[in-house]
Amino acid sequence: xxxxxxxxxxxxxxxLLLLTSVGVVAGLGYASARASLKAAALAQLQGVQxxxxxxxxxxxxxxxxxxxxxxxxxxxxxxxxELRAGYRALNGAPPDAAARAAVMDFHTREYAPxxxxxxxxxxxxxxxxxxxxxxxxxxAAYVAPSARPYTGSQPLPTGADPTSYGRAVADTHARLGDIxxxxxxxxxxxxxxxxxEVFFSYQANAALGTSLATGxxxxxxxxxxxxxxxxxxxxxxxxxxxxxxxxxALGKPRxxxxxxxxxxxxxxxxxxxxxxxxxxxxxxxxxxxxxxxEVFLIGPDSKLRTESRFLQExxxxxxxxxxxxxxxxxxxxxxxxxxxxxxxxxxxxxASEAALTGRSGVEDDDVDYRxxxxxxxxxxxxxDSLRWAVIAQVxxxxxxxxxxxxxxxxxxxAVGLALLGSLVAIAYATRITRPxxxxxxxxxxxxxxDHDAEVTPPRDPxxxxxxxxxxxxxxxxxxxxxxxxxxxxxxxxLLESLLPASGAAQMREGGHDAPRSFADVTVAFVNLFGLDAxxxxxxxxxxxxxxxxxxxxxDEAAEALGVEKVRTIGSxxxxxxxxxxxxxxxxxxxxxxxxxxxRIVRRFNAERGLDLVAEVGxxxxxxxxxxxxxxxxxxxxxxxxxxxxxxxxxxGETSIQVTQAVRDRVQDVVxxxxxxxxxxxxxxxxELYPLAEDGAARxxxxxxxxx
Numbered sequence: 021x022x023x024x025x026x027x028x029x030x031x032x033x034x035x036l037l038l039l040t041s042v043g044v045v046a047g048l049g050y051a052s053a054r055a056s057l058k059a060a061a062l063a064q065l066q067g068v069q070x071x072x073x074x075x076x077x078x079x080x081x082x083x084x085x086x087x088x089x090x091x092x093x094x095x096x097x098x099x100x101x102e103l104r105a106g107y108r109a110l111n112g113a114p115p116d117a118a119a120r121a122a123v124m125d126f127h128t129r130e131y132a133p134x135x136x137x138x139x140x141x142x143x144x145x146x147x148x149x150x151x152x153x154x155x156x157x158x159x160a161a162y163v164a165p166s167a168r169p170y171t172g173s174q175p176l177p178t179g180a181d182p183t184s185y186g187r188a189v190a191d192t193h194a195r196l197g198d199i200x201x202x203x204x205x206x207x208x209x210x211x212x213x214x215x216x217e218v219f220f221s222y223q224a225n226a227a228l229g230t231s232l233a234t235g236x237x238x239x240x241x242x243x244x245x246x247x248x249x250x251x252x253x254x255x256x257x258x259x260x261x262x263x264x265x266x267x268x269a270l271g272k273p274r275x276x277x278x279x280x281x282x283x284x285x286x287x288x289x290x291x292x293x294x295x296x297x298x299x300x301x302x303x304x305x306x307x308x309x310x311x312x313x314e315v316f317l318i319g320p321d322s323k324l325r326t327e328s329r330f331l332q333e334x335x336x337x338x339x340x341x342x343x344x345x346x347x348x349x350x351x352x353x354x355x356x357x358x359x360x361x362x363x364x365x366x367x368x369x370x371a372s373e374a375a376l377t378g379r380s381g382v383e384d385d386d387v388d389y390r391x392x393x394x395x396x397x398x399x400x401x402x403x404d405s406l407r408w409a410v411i412a413q414v415x416x417x418x419x420x421x422x423x424x425x426x427x428x429x430x431x432x433x434a435v436g437l438a439l440l441g442s443l444v445a446i447a448y449a450t451r452i453t454r455p456x457x458x459x460x461x462x463x464x465x466x467x468x469x470d471h472d473a474e475v476t477p478p479r480d481p482x483x484x485x486x487x488x489x490x491x492x493x494x495x496x497x498x499x500x501x502x503x504x505x506x507x508x509x510x511x512x513x514l515l516e517s518l519l520p521a522s523g524a525a526q527m528r529e530g531g532h533d534a535p536r537s538f539a540d541v542t543v544a545f546v547n548l549f550g551l552d553a554x555x556x557x558x559x560x561x562x563x564x565x566x567x568x569x570x571x572x573x574x575d576e577a578a579e580a581l582g583v584e585k586v587r588t589i590g591s592x593x594x595x596x597x598x599x600x601x602x603x604x605x606x607x608x609x610x611x612x613x614x615x616x617x618x619r620i621v622r623r624f625n626a627e628r629g630l631d632l633v634a635e636v637g638x639x640x641x642x643x644x645x646x647x648x649x650x651x652x653x654x655x656x657x658x659x660x661x662x663x664x665x666x667x668x669x670x671x672g673e674t675s676i677q678v679t680q681a682v683r684d685r686v687q688d689v690v691x692x693x694x695x696x697x698x699x700x701x702x703x704x705x706x707e708l709y710p711l712a713e714d715g716a717a718r719x720x721x722x723x724x725x726x727x
Contacts, residue, residue, distance in 0.1 A: 049426070050423065050426065053422070053423045053426050054420060054423045057419060057420055057422060057423050058384055058395065058419070058420070061395050061414060061419040061420075062382045062384060062395055062397065065313075065382065065395055065396070065397035065412045065413070065414060066381075066382050066397040066412075068308070068309070068313075068315060068397070068412045069315065069380075069397035069398065069399055069410055069411070069412035070380075070397075070399065072303065072304055072315050072410050072412065073380075073399050073400075073401055073410045075303040075304075076300060076303055076304065076317065076401050076408075076410055077401055077402075077403075079299055079300060079303050080300075080401070080403045081403070083277060083295060083296060083299070084258060084260075084277060084403065084404075086203050086204070086205075087258065087277045087279050087291070087293055088255075088256055088258060088279055089203075090199065090203055090205075090291070090293075091255070091279045091280065091281045091291050092255055093199075095195065095199075096199075096281055096291070097281055097282055097283035097284070097288060098283060099188070099191070099192045099195065099196075100210055100220075100281045100283065100288045100289035100291075101283045101286075101288045101289075102188040102191075102192075103185070103188045103189065103192055103210060103219055103220045103289075104210075104212055104219055104288055104289060105184070105188075106183065106184040106185030106186075106187070106188040106189075107154050107158065107185050107212070107217070107219035107220070108154065108212075108219075109154075109183070109184055109185060110153060110154035110157045110158065110183065110185055111152055111153045111154045112153075113153065113157075114153050114156075115153060115156040115157045115160055118160075119156060119157060119160035119161075120156065120160075122160050122164040122165070123149070123150075123156055123159045123160050123163075123164050124145070124149075125164065126159070126163060126164040126170075127145040127148050127149060128145045130168055130169065130170050131145075131148060131170050131226050132144070132145040132148060134169065134170055134270050135148075135267055135270055135271065137270075138270035138271030138272070138358075139265060139267070139270075139271040140354065140357065147236055148226065148230075148236045149236075150229040150230050150231075150235070151230075151231060151234065151235060152215075152217065152229070152231075154185075154217070154219070154229065155217060155228075155229030155230060155231075156229065157183075157229075158185070158219070158228055158229040159226075159228060159229045161177075161180065161181040161186065162176055162177060162178075162181070162189070162221075162224060162228060163224055163225070163226060163228055163229070165177050165180070166224030167224070170224075170226070170270075171269075171270065172223070172224075172225055172226065172268050172269040172270060172272075173206065173207065173223050173224075173225075173269075174223060174224040175223065175224065176189075176193055176221065176222060176223055176224050177224065178190045178193050178194075189220065192220065193222065196208065196222055200222060204296060204299075205293045205294065205296065206222075206223070206294060207221060207222045207223045207225065207293070207294060208220075208221070208222045208291060208292070208293055209221050209225070209227060209291070209292040209293075210281070210289045210290070210291055211232060211246050211289060211290040211291075211292065212289065212290075213249070213250050213280070213287050213288075213289065213290050215231060215233065216231050216232040216233040216243070216246060216247070216250070217229065217230065217231045217232075217235075218230055218231075218232065219289075225268050226267075226268045227268040232246050232247070233247070236267070237267060237268065240261075240264060240266065240267070241261040241262055241264045241276075242261045242264075242266070242274075242276050242278070242292060244261065245259035245260065245261040245276065245278045245292075246259070246278050246290050246292065249278055249279070249280050249290050250290070252280040252287065253287070254280070255280070255282055257279060257280055258277060258278065258279040258404065259277070259278045259279075259404065260275070260276075260277055260295075260403055260404045260405070260406045261275060261276045261277075261278065262275055262319055262320070262325075262406055263275045263319060263325050263362060263363055264363070265363060271358070272358075272360075273297075273325075273360065273362040273363050274294055274295075275294070275295040275297065275325075276292045276293065276294055276295060277292070277293055277295055278290055278291065278292040278293075279291055297326070300317065300325075300326060301326050301327060304316060304317065304326055304410070306329050309412075309414065310414060310418055311418055312392075312394075312414055312415035312417075312418045313412070313413065313414035313415075313418075314328070314329040314330075314412075314413060314414075315410065315411070315412045315413075316328065316329075316367075316410075316411055317401070317408050317409070317410060317411075318367045318372055318375075318376075318408065318409050318411060319363075319408055320376060320406075320407060320408075321366075322366050322367050322368055322372045322373075322376065323362075323363050323364065323365060323366050323367070324361050324362050324363070324364070324365045324366075324367065324389070325362060325363075325408060326362065327360060327361060327362060328361040328365060328389075330390065331355070331359075331360070331361050335356075335359070338361075338390075339352060339355065339356045341390050341391070342355065342365075342390060344391065345389075345390055345391035346391060347365070347366075347389075351364055351365075361389075365389040366389060367388065367389045367411060368389075369383070369386045369387055369388075369396070370383055370386065371383040371386050371396040371397075371398040371411065372398065372409060372411065374398060375398035375399055375400050375409030375410075375411065376400065376407060376409050378400050378407070379398075379399075379400070380398065380399035380400070381397070381398060381399075382395070382396065382397045382398070383395070383396040383397075383398065386413070388413055392415050392416075392417075393415070393416045393417075394413040394414060394415055394416060395413065395414055395416060395419055396411060396412070396413045397411075397412040397413075398410070398411050398412075463490065466490075466493075466494060466497070472498075474491055474494065475487050475490055475491060477491075535644050535645060535646030536644070536645055536646060537642065537643075537644050538598070538599060538642065538643050538644070538645060539642050540598060540606075540640070540641065540642065541596050541597070541598045541599050541606070541640065541641070541642070541643045541657075541661070542596065542597045542598055542606050542607045542609075542610040542638065542639070542640040542682065543586075543594065543595070543596045543597075543610075543638070543639055543640070543643065543657060543661060543662050543665045544594075544595050544596075544610050544613065544614050544617075544636055544637065544638045544665060545592060545593070545594055545636070545637045545665050545666045545668070546574065546592065546593040546594075546595070546614070546617050546634055546635075546636050547591065547592050547634070547635045547636075547637075547669070548567075548570070548591040548592070548593075548621070548632055548633070548634055549591070549632065549633040549634075549635065549672070550630070550631055550632040550633055551563060551567065551591045551632070554566065554630065554632070566624075566628070566630075567591070569624075570620065570621070570624055571588055571593065573620045573624075574593055574595075574617055574620060577613060577616040577617065577620065578595055578613055581597075581609050581612055581613045581616065582597065582601070582603060582606075582609050583595050583596070583597045583609055583610060583613045584596050584597065584599050584600060586599075586645075586655060586656065586657055587654055587655065587656060592666075593617070594657065594662075595610070595613060596610075596643070596645075596657060597609045597610040597613070599643075599645065599657075606640075607640050607682055607685040607686055608685070608686050608689065608690070610638055610640075610682075611638065611676075611678070611682070611686055611690055611711070614636040614638055614676045614711070615676065615711070617634060617636060618634050618636065618674055618676060621633075621634040621674065622674070633672060633673060633674050634674045635668070635669055635670045635674070635675055635677075636668075636675065636676040636677070637664075637665045637666065637667070637668025637669070637677055637678075638665060638668075638676065638677070638678040638679070638682050639661050639662075639664045639665035639668075639678070639679045639681065639682060640661065640679070640681050640682050640685065641659075641660070641661035641681060642659060642661060643657045643658070643659045643661050643662055644657065644658055644659050645657045645658075660703070663702065663703065664679060664700060664703050664706065665679075667700040667701050667702065667703060668698070668700065668708060670710075675710055675711075676710065676711035677696075677698075677708045677709065677710050677711070678692070678708065678709050678711065679706065679707075679708060679709075680695075680707055680709065682709075683709045690711065691711075691712040692709040692710065692711060692712055693709065693710040693711070693712050694710075695707045695708065695709050696708050696709075696710065
C-alpha cells in the first residue's frame with residue numbers, strides 16, 4: 021500500500037479543525053449561557069430571601085410586641101390574680117367520685133387514644149393525670165365535659181362551675197374573647213409562677229390543671245421557656261419556645277411566646293400564647309417562584325418550621341418523591357400519617373449549616389430535603405435566644421431549562437456541520453480513518469474495562485508502533501489491575517478485622533488525629549474474673565486458648581445482635597451499640613448482648629468445669645471515639661459515659677447492672693431489680709439497676725441477619 025498522500029492528510033486535518041471549532045464555539049456558548057442563567061437565578065433567589073428575612077423578622081417582633089402589650093394590660097393582671105386565687109382555693113377539698121370518674125373517662129376513652137394516634141406511640145392514661153386537687157377539679161369542670169372528639173382547641177364550657185374559680189373563669193372567658201381576636205391569637209395559657217400549674221386556658225386544653233414542673237408536659241420546650249420566667253421582675257421579659265410535637269395538641273407542631281404578668285409589682289402569672297404560624301407561612305409566600313421555587317423556615321436542628329410547598333400542592337407525589345430520597349422509611353411514614361413535614365423533613369446541606377451559624381449567602385450546588393439539586397439563598401433570623409434560618413430554593417432543572425434548549429440547538433447545528441464536512445472529506449479520508457478506527461475501537465473496549473482486547477497492528481510504521489504500544493499497555497493494565505485488586509481486598513479485610521466500622525471509616529478518610537463525637541451510644545464493659553486462678557490450673561497457653569474461645573463467642577453474639585466490639589484488654593471486653601450505624605433500639609440491643617455474654621460465660625463454666633464470673637456494666641449517652649497511637653494504634657472510646665460503665669462492679673458474682681439512663685429506655689420491655697446506690701470511682705454515688713434473672717426483653721430486637 022502506498023503511503024498516504026499529503027492531500028489526504030490535509031483533508032483530514034481540515035475536517036478535524038472544522039469539528040473542533042464547532043465544538044469549542046458551542047461549548048463556550050453553553051458555558052456562558054449557563055453561567056448567566058445561574059447568576060440570574062441566584063441573584064433573584066437572594067433578593068427574595070432577603071425580603072422574606074425582613075418580613076419574618078418584622079412578624080416575629082410584632083408577635084412579641086403584641087404578647088408584651090397583652091400581658092401589660094391592667095385588666096389581664098387583675099383577671100390573672102383572681103383566677104390564680106380561685107384555682108388555689110380548689111385545693112381546699114378533694115374532687116368527688118363523679119369528678120374523678122369524669123376525668124378518668126376523658127383520659128382513658130378520648131385523650132390518651134387520640135394522643136397515641138397522633139404521636140404513633142402508646143400513651144398510658146395514668147401518666148397524663150393532674151396531681152393536685154385543683155387540677156382534678158379544673159379538668160372535671162372544663163376539660164372532661166368539652167366537645168368530642170378532643171382537638172385541644174374546643175370552646176371552653178363555662179357557667180356550670182359554682183366555685184369562685186368558676187366565676188372567675190366565666191368572667192375572664194367573656195372578657196378575653198374580644199381581646200384575643202383583636203390581637204390575632206386563638207388561645208392563652210396562664211401558669212402559676214410558684215407551682216408552674218396551668219390554672220387557665222381560654223380553650224378546652226388537656227394542659228389545664230397540670231404542672232409544667234413535674235407533670236406530663238414538664239419536659240416540653242414550653243415548660244423550659246416558662247421556667248426561665250419564674251423569677252422575672254421585668255414586664256418586658258419574654259421567652260420563645262421553638263416548635264415541638266406538642267402533646268396537648270395531639271402531637272401537632274407548636275411554638276409559643278411566654279411572658280410574665282404582673283398585678284402592680286407582684287408577679288401573678290406567666291402567660292403563654294401560640295406563635296401564629298399562619299402569618300409566618302403567609303409572609304414566606306412562594307409567589308413568583310415558578311413551579312419548583314419555595315421559601316421556607318428551618319430551626320436549629322435543620323428541620324422545617326413551615327410547611328413544604330410540595331406537600332400542600334400534591335401530597336401523594338411529595339411522599340412518593342421522599343421515598344426515593346435518603347430519608348428513612350419511618351420519617352416518610354410520619355410525614356404521610358401526620359400530613360406535615362414540619363419538624364420531620366431535614367434540610368441538610370452547606371447552605372443550612374451556614375445560615376444557622378449566622379451567615380447569609382447563596383449556594384450554587386445544593387441538595388434539598390427532597391434529594392433534588394437546587395440553587396439556594398440563605399440567611400439567619402434571630403429572636404431572643406432562638407435562631408432560625410430562611411431558605412429560598414429553586415430546582416436547577418427549572419432554572420437552567422433555557423440553557424438545555426440552547427444545548428439542543430447547538431448540538432443540532434454541530435451535527436449538520438459535521439455531516440457537511442464529512443460529505444466533503446469522506447472520499448479522501450477512508451484510507452486514513454480505517455486503521456485509526458480499528459485502534460480507536462480497541463481503545464474504547466479498553467475504556468469499558470475489556471482488558472483482554474488485542475489489536476492487529478496496521479502496516480503503516482507509525483500506526484504499527486501505536487498498535488504495539490497499545491497492546492503493551494493492555495498487558496500492563498491487566499497486570500496492574502490484578503495486583504491492585506488483590507492488595508485492596510487484603511487491606512480492607514485486615515482493616516475491618518482490627519477496627520469497628522467507624523474506626524475503619526476514619527482510617528480510610530485519613531482522619532487519624534480527629535476523634536469523633538457520638539451523641540447517643542450505649543456501651544458495655546464485660547469484666548471476667550477468675551482467669552488468674554485458671555492460668556495456674558491450665559497454664560498460660562491453655563488459659564489463653566480459653567480466653568480466645570470466649571472472646572470469639574462474644575464477637576459472634578455481638579455481630580448477631582448488631583453490636584460492635586471496640587476492643588479487649590486482658591479480661592475486659594468493651595462493646596458499643598449505635599456507634600457506626602444509628603439504631604433507635606441500640607440500648608435494648610446492648611442489654612440483650614449483655615445477657616448473651618452472661619449465658620456464654622455460664623455455658624463455658626458448665627461445659628468445662630470452670631468458675632468464671634462475668635460482671636457487666638452498661639451505660640448510655642455521648643461518647644468520643646478515635647484512633648489512639650501513631651504506627652501501632654487501637655480504636656478506643658472515652659468520656660463520662662464510658663468511664664461510668666467501666667467503673668460498675670458488683671459483689672463478685674455474675675451480674676448485669678445498668679444506669680438509670682439505660683433503665684429508662686428499656687424498662688417497658690426488660691425487668692430490673694431494686695436500685696442500688698453504688699460508689700463509682702471518680703463519679704461519686706450512682707444509682708444502678710441490676711437486671712432481673714427473668715428480665716428477658718419482650719419484643720426485643722431481631723438479630724441483624726433476620727432483618
